[in-house]
Amino acid sequence: MALVLDSISLRRNNSWIVRNVTLRFDRGKTYAILGNNGVGKTTIVNMIMGLEGYREHEGRIFLDGEDITALPVHQRARKGITLLWQEPARFQGLRVIEYLTLGGKLAVNPRILEDVLKAVGLNASYLEREIDESLSGGERKRIELASVLLLKPRYAMLDEPDSGIDLMSTEMIKDIFQRLKTAGSAVIAVTHREEIALLTDKAFLVCGGMVVKEDSPKEVCEYYKTLCDWCDHVNKPEEAQMG
Amino acid sequence: MRIGSNYSKEFQRIVEIYERAGGDAANLLKGDVASIIVSGQKVLGLNNVRGVSMESFSKDDVVIVKINVGDRVHIPSPTHLCVGALDKVGEQRIRFEIEVGEESEISFLSHCSFPFADDFAHIMEAVFHLRKGAKVFYEDHHFHSDSGGTKVRTSYSVILDTKSHFENRFYLTRTRVGRLELDMESHNNGEGSVVHLETKVYERADDRVEVREKLYLNAPESSGILKTAIFATDSSYANVVNEAYGNAPHVRGHVECREIVKGDEVQVGTIPVLRMRYDTSELTHEASIGRVNAKQLQTLMAKGLTEDEATELIVKGMLR
Numbered sequence: 001m002a003l004v005l006d007s008i009s010l011r012r013n014n015s016w017i018v019r020n021v022t023l024r025f026d027r028g029k030t031y032a033i034l035g036n037n038g039v040g041k042t043t044i045v046n047m048i049m050g051l052e053g054y055r056e057h058e059g060r061i062f063l064d065g066e067d068i069t070a071l072p073v074h075q076r077a078r079k080g081i082t083l084l085w086q087e088p089a090r091f092q093g094l095r096v097i098e099y100l101t102l103g104g105k106l107a108v109n110p111r112i113l114e115d116v117l118k119a120v121g122l123n124a125s126y127l128e129r130e131i132d133e134s135l136s137g138g139e140r141k142r143i144e145l146a147s148v149l150l151l152k153p154r155y156a157m158l159d160e161p162d163s164g165i166d167l168m169s170t171e172m173i174k175d176i177f178q179r180l181k182t183a184g185s186a187v188i189a190v191t192h193r194e195e196i197a198l199l200t201d202k203a204f205l206v207c208g209g210m211v212v213k214e215d216s217p218k219e220v221c222e223y224y225k226t227l228c229d230w231c232d233h234v235n236k237p238e239e240a241q242m243g
Numbered sequence: 244m245r246i247g248s249n250y251s252k253e254f255q256r257i258v259e260i261y262e263r264a265g266g267d268a269a270n271l272l273k274g275d276v277a278s279i280i281v282s283g284q285k286v287l288g289l290n291n292v293r294g295v296s297m298e299s300f301s302k303d304d305v306v307i308v309k310i311n312v313g314d315r316v317h318i319p320s321p322t323h324l325c326v327g328a329l330d331k332v333g334e335q336r337i338r339f340e341i342e343v344g345e346e347s348e349i350s351f352l353s354h355c356s357f358p359f360a361d362d363f364a365h366i367m368e369a370v371f372h373l374r375k376g377a378k379v380f381y382e383d384h385h386f387h388s389d390s391g392g393t394k395v396r397t398s399y400s401v402i403l404d405t406k407s408h409f410e411n412r413f414y415l416t417r418t419r420v421g422r423l424e425l426d427m428e429s430h431n432n433g434e435g436s437v438v439h440l441e442t443k444v445y446e447r448a449d450d451r452v453e454v455r456e457k458l459y460l461n462a463p464e465s466s467g468i469l470k471t472a473i474f475a476t477d478s479s480y481a482n483v484v485n486e487a488y489g490n491a492p493h494v495r496g497h498v499e500c501r502e503i504v505k506g507d508e509v510q511v512g513t514i515p516v517l518r519m520r521y522d523t524s525e526l527t528h529e530a531s532i533g534r535v536n537a538k539q540l541q542t543l544m545a546k547g548l549t550e551d552e553a554t555e556l557i558v559k560g561m562l563r
Contacts, residue, residue, distance in 0.1 A: 051541050077547040089538045094560030102548055103556040130560075151546060 001027045001064050003081070003155045003186065008047055008059035010209075017043050018057070018209040027154055030177050030187040032197035032217055033204050034224055036234055040209035041190045042086065045157040048188075049083040050076050064154070080154030086163055086190075088144040090132050097127040100147055108150060116146040119179065121172055137164040145176055156180050159190045174199045194221040207237040250287045253329070257282045257356075261325045264386040265417075266354045270323050278323040281306055283335055294318060295349070305336040314344035314374070321382075322349060327356035328363060331392075339369040343377040343407075350380040360421070361392040369399045373407035375433065385415040391448055393421035398428070399440075403465070405433030413442045416562045420450035420479075427456045431465035431494075438467040443562045446479035446509075458487040460494035460524070469498040471513075474558045478508040487526050489519035499529045503561070505554060 294316035543553035
């Protein structure tokens with residue numbers, strides 16, 4: 001049971017955004033896609049989700065053995081993939097409870113709703129609030145995390161799960177990873193923060209749209225810290241390796 | 244409320260459609276809630292409460308309802324206006340003349356139902372005058388037939404004295420529209436007066452909507468917001484014109500129109516007009532026409548909703 005990317009590439013305006021990426025994510029494991037800003041991390045998860053503008057790519061994507069490359073977003077979601085956006089959208093007039101239950105389509109026990117809100121540091125009073133400008137970016141992110149917990153996806157892709165949430169919440173992110181992992185989900189966290197990558201079982205370092213290293217989070221973070229932090233070849237990994 | 248014996252059956256039916264439209268008929272019958280029921284050209288019943296004086300009469304085929312609220316009166320429960328017609332074909336003409344005294348506060352909940360209309364015209368005019376410090380909240384919900392044969396021409400005209408406050412929300416979101424012409428006009432003649440007009444419409448099939456809103460900020464420190472949100476589907480048509488005039492110093496006005504379209508045959512347009520005479524004033528506008536925001540759509544689709552289901556949910560929130 002795995003999500004497999006087989007040589008996926010995406011080109012825009014004659015330049016490669018993602019180049020020949022082959023990855024495997026097993027259920028019940030946690031992964032980090034680590035790298036500086038603008039190296040293609042978010043593009044990889046957007047391609048997996050099949051978002052508009054990210055579907056015309058080379059290579060194939062397999063979900064538990066099935067080729068899902070041609071499937072639209074909602075069908076991929078129904079097969080068990082979901083994505084938490086780095087900056088979640090706001091929905092004027094929509095209440096949190098409607099959002100979490102997808103307008104009532106997701107039958108959820110009220111106790112479970114309260115439980116997932118508690119897991120992300122919110123209380124039940126948020127259920128009646130609207131997902132508009134009255135919520136901070138951090139609160140939106142927490143609601144999005146609660147939504148992922150409720151959906152119980154097979155593969156949860158979390159783009160910068162801690163952005164907008166204070167540093168004290170790294171522990172909360174760790175608990176969420178653990179909760180998903182225990183439920184049999186694969187967690188794929190996109191991050192530029194070593195603290196988040198270190199919470200996972202395996203890490204992939206991305207630069208110039210390529211995976212330049214995959215190893216234990218400790219090894220990858222060490223590499224990232226010593227070679228990427230000061231590197232002046234961002235998005236030119238071949239030059240960096242040659243140098 | 245006393246109902247004329249000749250009208251008891253019609254009252255029962257109009258109450259039924261009022262309830263189907265979301266109204267609470269119990270409120271129409273309570274002695275301590277001001278209410279009026281108008282079916283076609285007939286006033287079936289009317290109830291006054293202390294501080295609110297309502298009277299109705301017919302003149303030139305127009306039902307005229309005069310509502311007077313005294314000075315320094317606070318009416319805790321909304322005044323219910325139940326307006327409708329059971330006929331398939333015909334016309335209803337109503338004029339509300341509403342005068343609210345100094346420092347008084349009142350809210351109105353209006354339900355206009357035309358569930359069987361094949362070719363029925365509802366022509367409604369409402370004129371408000373808010374005296375110094377008065378506050379009025381008016382909410383108007385429309386429910387029309389599925390045939391698209393309801394023709395509504397509604398106009399609101401509001402005169403605001405010093406530090407008075409008027410809010411109006413017009414909703415036609417749960418049924419087909421048919422034809423709608425909506426004119427709203429606010430004359431902020433008193434210093435510090437505030438107005439907020441909001442319109443929300445969901446169009447289906449070949450519905451047609453014309454919205455014209457005008458905001459005249461005639462007194463210093465007065466302010467107003469005009470907001471329109473339309474969801475246009477199929478081969479519907481919508482045209483929205485929002486105008487704001489800053490005719491006094493230190494006024495602030497904002498007009499906003501959001502039209503979301505679905506389908507290749509819709510025709511929608513919006514024109515904001517801003518005119519100002521003083522450099523201490525500020526008028527702004529915001530307008531957008533297009534499909535549902537892609538990020539919102541894809542966020543919900545990434546949770547398993549189809550594009551149509553996601554659109555419905557987004558629009559439900561937007562038109563609430």
